[in-house]
Amino acid sequence: MTKIIQSLQKSCRGSRWVGRFSKRSCLRSPRDLEPGDDYPTEILTEKEELLLMRYCDGEGGLFVRWRANRLIRSRAKAQEFLGDMQLCGDAVRRQAGGMERLLPASWSIVTEVQRGIDKQRWVRDVTDRGIGARRFSAEFLARLGWGMTGALTAASVLLVMSPRDQGGGRTLEEAANRDVQRDSHGGVPVSVQPVALDEGGRAQVSIPRRGVEWLRTGGRTQIIEIQGARVPVMWVSRAQRETRTGSRAVPLPTVSFAGGPGGGRGELSFRTDR
Amino acid sequence: MPVLPIFRTVRRVGIVCLLVGGSRLSAGLVAPAFADDAAAKTTVEQRVVRLHLRGVRALGDHIATDRQFASGLDDVAGKLGEFPFSRFALVSNEEVEVPLYRKRTVPFLGNQLLTVRPVYAKHGVVSLWLSWRDEKGGKVLDTRVHLVPGEQMVAGTDSDRTRHGAILVISAR
Helix, strand or coil, rough: CHHHHHHHHHHCCHHHHHHHHCCCCCCHHHHHHCCCCCCCCCCHHHHHHHHHHHHHHHCCCCCCCCHHHHHHCHHHHHHHHHHHHHHHHHHHHHCCCCCCHHHCCHHHHHCCCHHHHHHHHHHHHHHHHHHHHHHHHHHHHHHHHHHHHHHHHHHHHHHCEEEECCCCCCCHHHHHHHHHHHHHHHCCCCCCCEEEECCCCEEECCCCCCCEHHHHHHEEEECCCCCCCCCCEEEECCHHHHCCCCCCCCCCCCCCCCCCHHHHHCCCEEECCC | CHHHHHHHHHHHHHHHHHHHHHHHHHHHHHHHHHHHCHHHHHHHHHCCCEEEEEEEECCHHHHCCCCCCCCCHHHHHHHHHCCCCCEEEEEEEEEEEEECCCCEEECCCCCCCEEEEEEEEEECCCEEEEECCCCCCCCEEEEEEECCCCCEEEEEEEEEECCCCCEEEEEEE
16 A cells, blocks of 8 residues: 555656645655745654555554554644545545546556556566576586586596506507508508418417517518517518519528427418408 | 576586696606616607618528628628528618607618608517508508517518519617
């Protein structure tokens, strides 16, 4: 009710609608005085009017009622203002249904006041929903943050504890090896199968390959194992390949090796993928 | 707009990133000290592998018993003697420095090309990828070997056109 009156007071300031309720304009306050008006000898301040409005609307507690009663008892202007307020309120309540007919000029204002109230409710509802959403979002983000933190921590622990190698460890080695193989062959090569053949063509000797990881050649390859050496001597006979494409075959130069089982000597050939 | 939780999340992520980065950085700073071999330590710290490349031209008949080696090939005379030639001339002798994991192509013995790439240097062993191609670009040798510094790898090939042998001697310093 107080808000309605305040809205009416602001909207009807100086209008003829106010005069219909009260010749003395119960809603006028000192700030409504215009130049040339006679300043009344007894006039209520704005705080006193608000106090009486709250008293009339039944708002406030014991202290408000005590102050309003004291003001009413002490000042006749307060009694008059309170009477006008009660009249105004009764008129509004009584004519609420037919106010449009009774007060066609002010009905739109009341409607606007009502709209304002509705808007305030709507804003409050939206704010409440927003606060709820914010709470949900905050909880969600907090959970998400903790989840991300845990995941990153686990990933970092795994990263730190994973086998690393500085200056050529397994990881870098494998990566570089893959790179090298890709550069050199365009694919994964097949490892060399060392085979030492005897006269019957059966495999006899297994050759230590600790010095050679893999091998590809452009011709028939012969490995000469030197005792005490990690890397064998390699001979790529391309002359034989070129001769084989010709009309006659040239026998391979016999290459001897030492270091086989029993220290025997023999011919050694490797199969290579060509 | 819930700003505070976002700041908390960003702060947590930043802390984790700092921890991970610090651990990785400290590991990278400390790791070279784990190299247990002097040669490997040198190569790892310097990130450069020094290779000694020698190109040898082999001539003569392999039936001949008297073999002649040019000066500068005394350390590999025993290995060269396994090839079916009697005379060995040192054609090229150079040292190249190749950064670890980097590829470098070196011409030798005329127009033949040798591409080397140190794959790793660890525990006193240098793993090396070798690609040897002849004048026509044909593949002669493509291998990966593990060399101990000071040890020579000897590989050779021949050709019907020249009747000569081309021999590569490579070692890691």
